[in-house]
Amino acid sequence: MNHLAAAMAEQGLLQEYIRPYANQHRTWEYALAHLPGLGRLYTKTLGRRAMPPGLARGDIREAAVWQDILRAGALHFGGARTRALVEQLHWRIQQRLAEVGGRHAQNARVIVGSYQVSHKAFARASGVKVLNYPTVHHRYIRRFVAEERELEPSFANTLPDWDQAPTWQEPELDMECEQADRILIGSQFARNTFIEEGFLAEKMVVISYGADLARFSPTPPRGEQEKIFKVLFVGNIGQRKGVSYLLRAYQAFRGPGTELVLVGSYSGDPKMMAPFRDQFTHIPHVPQSRLASIYQEAQVFVLPALLEGMGLVVLEAMASGLPVITTPNGPGDLVRDGVDGFVVPIRDVNAIVEKLEYLRAHPEERLRMGQNARERAKMFTWEQYRAKVTNFIGSLYENGLPK
Incomplete structure (x- = not known):
């Protein structure tokens, strides 16, 4: 949104944008971001909500701000212990936004x-x-x-x-x-x-x-980087993204010189990951500035999505020059099968393994697909x-x- x-604001069509807290670079927000200790916490949580160019302060009406701040704190400090509170606050925020919007x-x-x-x-x-x-x-x-x-x-x-x-x-x-x-x-x-x-x-x-093509861009391959075939997943780590099928595929594919990296927060109880814990590197949610370099360090991006509205991370990976393995369930509009990567059926572990093996065995083709992916991302x-x-x-x- x-x-x-x-x-809409840039075209003079916006009367008002009603939303929860937004970092609008006000004086107090700048001061808060530079406080020892607290500033880092703010920057990692609510401070990340900077608005894109085009939105002025007068365009935004914030609602449910205190509930939003409490929820951010519960998410950061509470983990599983405050899950019920986080959910309760989420719904209160939605109700408050609905009320303000109605008025x-x-x-x-x-x-x-x-x-x-x-x-x-x-x-x-x-x-x-x-x-x-x-x-x-x-x-x-x-x-x-x-x-x-x-x-x-x-x-x-x-x-x-x-x-x-x-x-x-x-x-x-x-x-x-x-x-x-x-x-x-x-x-x-x-x-x-x-x-x-x-x-x-x-x-x-x-x-x-x-996607932001200035932020997400390819980097020339480095010799040390090419020694590891790094398979990357970015997103909420749960079954809606097809994570079990990725884990099983990598289990069959893995070998010397390979690595699976999962970037994002766990959905639900992370105990479901226990049987696979020695097979991947987990990086918790990171700011987009750090995410850009994570894409650049990988050789292939995999998102075996089951239920996806579109798949913004797929575009970010493509903009970063990565071939993508994904499904038709959301990202299928973005990736041209055999051109920018591969579109495989949902829940098909063998298909993921086959495409990973192909891309590892054909580095020139992997490079070509990554270049195609970058050009394709320019359309989005x-x-x-x-x-x-x-x-x-x-x-x-x-x-x-x-x-």
């Missing part, structure tokens, strides 16, 4: 709302309603998760648990989807999940997200995303919905 709001939506010609917080605004708005839905349809997720729990019971606790969500969540998501005049999504896969749920194709608008920048989304919203602002 940050890039979407910034794009400010009546006179807007176009209202663009994020999923989970837009039902009250949509109910009161008289203008065109656009729902930004960055993942796949929630009922599709529920069905898929139930199936995956049966297939991979040891990783079941890393999947979304709908039974633990508030009873009002799903009805409000249903309401938002029904009330919306258009639903903005990131991939053809996400679009198809909505169509499976009975939505008209013309209600869905697919605009892929972007944040500048292009902003242009497409403002053209779309600007047409609604000027002309309303097509007759």
Whole structure:
């Protein structure tokens, strides 16, 4: 939503952007970031929420700030002990955003709302309603998760648990989807999940997200680097990303001179990783400045996604000159099979092994695919995303919905 709001602001289309806490580089935020001890904590948590160019301070209305700060603290200090509190605060933040949004939506010609917080605004708005839905349809997720729990019971606790969500969540998501005049999504896969749920194709608008090509870029191979064939995964480490299939594939593929690196936070109880713990290097969540160099140190990026709205990390890896092994379930729009990497079926361990072995045995082809991936990523920048989304919203602002 940050890039979407910034794009609207640059075109004079933004009346107000309602969101939780944002680092707007105010004087007190600068002072806080430079305090001994506390400054480092702030920089690693809430301070990371810097807004993209185009958003001025006057464009942003912050809501649920104290709940947001408490949640960030519970996430940083509490771990598993405060999981229930983190969840409770998450839902309170969503409810507060919905309330504030509802109070400010009546006179807007176009209202663009994020999923989970837009039902009250949509109910009161008289203008065109656009729902930004960055993942796949929630009922599709529920069905898929139930199936995956049966297939991979040891990783079941890393999947979304709908039974633990508030009873009002799903009805409000249903309401938002029904009330919306258009639903903005990131991939053809996400679009198809909505169509499976009975939505008209013309209600869905697919605009892929972007990568920062200046931050994520290739580096010339170094001799020492080439001695290790490093397989990289970035993202929430859980079954929604297909992590069990990656672990089993690497278990079959691994050998001298290979390494698997998992970057990100564990989803659910990390005990599911115990049987594989000696097979990978874990790097907890890192800032994007550090992430750029991690991509550059790898030889291949693997994301065997099961449920992905698009897969921003895939674009970042491609921008960094890495061939990608992924699935059609989200990132399939980005990667051209056999050109920028490989698109393999979901849950197919053997296919992942086969592609890893091919890329390791053919370094020239790996280099070629990485170069192709970089060129492909140039078609998916944040500048292009902003242009497409403002053209779309600007047409609604000027002309309303097509007759």
